Amino acid sequence: MEQEELKNDKGATMNETSAMDEQNETTTDTEAVPELTETERLILDLESKKSEISALNDKYLRLFAEFDNFRKRTAKEKLEMLQMAGVDTLKNMLPVMDDMERAITNNATIKDAEVIKQGMKLIHQKFSKLMNDQGVKAMHVKGEPFDPEFHEAITKAPAPTANLKGKVLDVIESGYLMNDKVIRYAKVVVGE
DSSP states (O other): OHHHHHHHHHHHHHHHHHHHHHHHHHHHHHHHSOOOOHHHHHHHHHHHHHHHHHHHHHHHHHHHHHHHHHHHHHHHHHHHHHHTTTHHHHHHHHHHHHHHHHHHHHHTTOOOHHHHHHHHHHHHHHHHHHHHHTTEEEOOOTTSBOOTTTEEEEEEEOOSSGGGTTBEEEEEEOOEEETTEEEEOEEEEEEO
């Protein structure tokens, strides 16, 4: 038992000694680093803020340059897209153009007007199908009430019957819709 007390006393003494050593080290550390004056702390803080501002400014300039490059690139892509927007439609029209050229060449030697009419009808049907495939539809307006949303009145003419007043009597130029939106107004004669 006496040995245990000696050990406990030794442990307590050792703990007190190590605590004193730590205090001495702490005191030594604070003595080794001199206290900064208020001015020196402010100067260090200012330099720190200057470097932070410089880093943020650099980041801002890079981001601005990146955005400017993005803007220029998208403007260029948009312009290219607008220039090439109708390429597919025009490619689809080329066979119709070929048919018309063949018809012109062939019509020079043919004397039968009925054959020429039939050839023109076939080309017209092919072209109409192509336009329909592109979403373009002709307006059928003859006999319909005049509607300025779809029609452009070229002139007025006396209506042959009372029920044709205010209605389309004749179509001078057909109107067209693309995806149910007017791309060309029908030029019409309206009954009065």
